[in-house]
Amino acid sequence: MGPMTAELADAIESLADTQILLVALDFDGTMAPLVDKPGDARSLPASAELLVELAALENTVTALISGRDLASLRAAANPPEQTLLVGSHGTERWAPESFGIDASHIDLNVEQATALAHATAVLERIVEGHSGTSLEYKPASVVLHVRQAPAEMGTKAIRIAHDKLEDVKGLWLLDGKSVLEATVLSGTKGEGLDWLREVADASTVLFAGDDVTDEDAFAVLRPGDVGVKIGSGNTRAQFRLNGPGELSILLKAVLDMRSL
Numbered sequence: 001m002g003p004m005t006a007e008l009a010d011a012i013e014s015l016a017d018t019q020i021l022l023v024a025l026d027f028d029g030t031m032a033p034l035v036d037k038p039g040d041a042r043s044l045p046a047s048a049e050l051l052v053e054l055a056a057l058e059n060t061v062t063a064l065i066s067g068r069d070l071a072s073l074r075a076a077a078n079p080p081e082q083t084l085l086v087g088s089h090g091t092e093r094w095a096p097e098s099f100g101i102d103a104s105h106i107d108l109n110v111e112q113a114t115a116l117a118h119a120t121a122v123l124e125r126i127v128e129g130h131s132g133t134s135l136e137y138k139p140a141s142v143v144l145h146v147r148q149a150p151a152e153m154g155t156k157a158i159r160i161a162h163d164k165l166e167d168v169k170g171l172w173l174l175d176g177k178s179v180l181e182a183t184v185l186s187g188t189k190g191e192g193l194d195w196l197r198e199v200a201d202a203s204t205v206l207f208a209g210d211d212v213t214d215e216d217a218f219a220v221l222r223p224g225d226v227g228v229k230i231g232s233g234n235t236r237a238q239f240r241l242n243g244p245g246e247l248s249i250l251l252k253a254v255l256d257m258r259s260l
Contacts, residue, residue, distance in 0.1 A: 003241060003242060003246050003249060004241070004246075004249060004250065004253065005239065007238075007239065008226075008228070008239040008250075009253065011226045011238070011239065012226070012250070012253045012254055012257055013257060014224070015204060015206065015226065015254060015257055015258065016257040016258065016260055018203045018204035018224075019059065019203040020059050020060075020061065020200060020201055020202045020203050020204075021059065021060045021061070021202065021203070021204050021205075021206065021254075021258060022061045022062075022063060022196060022197060022200045022202035022204070022205045022206070023051075023054055023060065023061070023062050023063070023206050023251075023254060024062075024063040024064070024065050024084075024193060024196055024205060024206070024207045024208075024217070025051070025062075025063070025064055025065070025207070025208050025209070025247075026064075026065060026066060026189075026208065026209035026210060026211065026214050026217075026230075027041070027043070027064055027066040027068065027073060027076065027077050028041055028066065028067070028068070028210075028211070029177065029209075029210035029211055029230060029231065029244065030208055030209055030210050030214075030230045030244055030247060031043040031044065031047050031048070031051070031064070031077065031244065031247065032044065032076065032077075032244060033243075033244050033245075034147075034177065036147050036148045038068070038072065038076070038136055038145070039072075039075075039076070041076045042076060043076075043077055043078075044244055044245065044247070044248065046248035047244070047247045047248045047251060048078070050248055050251035050252055050255055051079070051080060051083070051251065052080050053255055054251065054254065054255055054258070055080040055081075055082050055083050056080075057255070057258050057259065059258075060258050061084065061196075061200040061202060062079075062080065062082070062083045062084070063083060063084035063085065063086065063196045063200070064077055064079055064083060064084075064085055064086070065085075065086040065090075065189055065192050065193060065196065065207075065209075065217065066085075066086070066087055067087075067088065067089050067143075067174070067176065067181065067189075067211070067213055068087055068088070068138075069087050069088050069092060069138040069139055070085055070087040070088070070092045070094055072087075072138075073085060073087050081096065082096050082098070084096070084099070084196055084199060084200065086189070086192035086193075086195065086196060088106070088138060088139070088140060088141065088183070088185065088187065089174060089181075089183070089187050089188060089189055089192070089213055090187035090188050090189050090190070090191040090192030090193075090195070090216075091106065091140060091183075091185040091186075091187035091192075092106060092139075093192065093195055095199050099199055099200075101199055106139040106140050106185065108139075108140060108184060111170055112140070112170060112184040112185070113184075115168060115169065115170040115171045115184045116140065116141070116142065116171075116182075116184045118168060118171075119142055119165055119168065119171055119182040119184075120135075120137070120142045122161070122164050122165055123135055123142055123144050123161060123165075123182065126144065126157050126160055126161055126164075127144070127157075130146075130149060130153050130154075130156065130157040131149065131150075131153065132146070132148045132149030132150060132153060132154070133145065133146050133148075133149045133153070133154065133157050134148065138183075140183055140184050140185040141181050141182060141183035141184065141185070142181070142182050143179055143180070143181045143182075144157065144158065144161055144179060144180045144181075144182075145178065145179050146158060146178050146179070146180075147177075147178040147179075154178060158175075158180045161173075161180050161182070162180070165182055170184055171183070171184060172184075172185075172186055174213055175212055176211050176212055176213055177210075177211055177212070188213070188216035188217075189209070189213055189214055189216045189217040190216035190217050190219055190220040191216075192217070193205065193207060193217040193220055193221075194220055204224050204225055204226075205221060205222070205225040205226070206225070206226045206227075206228070206254060207221060207225070207226070207227050207228070208227075208228040208229075208230055208241075208247060208250065209228075209229070209230065209237075210229065210230035210231045210244075212233075214229075215235060215236055218235060218236040218237045219236055221236075226238070226239065227239065228240065228241055228250060229241070230242075230243060230244060230246075230247065231243055
């Protein structure tokens, strides 16, 4: 089983007979290695191929759950047609027509649009004064990226952003790995994962993720579910793999179990 512990291998074995298994995966840092520019991220080939094979199995439902907006997630991940998608930390949701679910559409009211415009203006000024930082624009949020900035400069930029935005009414701040997202829609990956479980009518869930925001999804896992943290850091997940390069080992084990 390679880097998988005996305990994780046993947990995967227990998935063999579950009626409907939901395999839900974060994208950045899980399916794809973290990169400086979000647009450059791509799934590792082995994991991408295994996701396609899992999606084709009967009684196994695949999903991607990401902080990216759905358009960005589709462009970077190129997911299988039948894969459910949750974007923008749970606030954007999409399912294939066969599930009979209407896709969510983000339509901001005046207050939300005003708060987002304010946050965008504040962060644009911060980026102007901190070299190596950049912004990513989403339908309901704006994201400050500091991965390309010197460490001290990035930390300072995020601290200033917190100071200027944390008391803005109708705005939520989400910290991630070298990012700070200011959003006008309150949502979590935990809520997104609960929606995926309901839509898939899943009896058991496997979820793998690497970032701080993925902890909200680990928190809603139930007895019998399997949570796998990718990489270092404190986590609620029962199991851990060292990085995206090991995800394919996990997915191959799941595929083998569900193919018996």
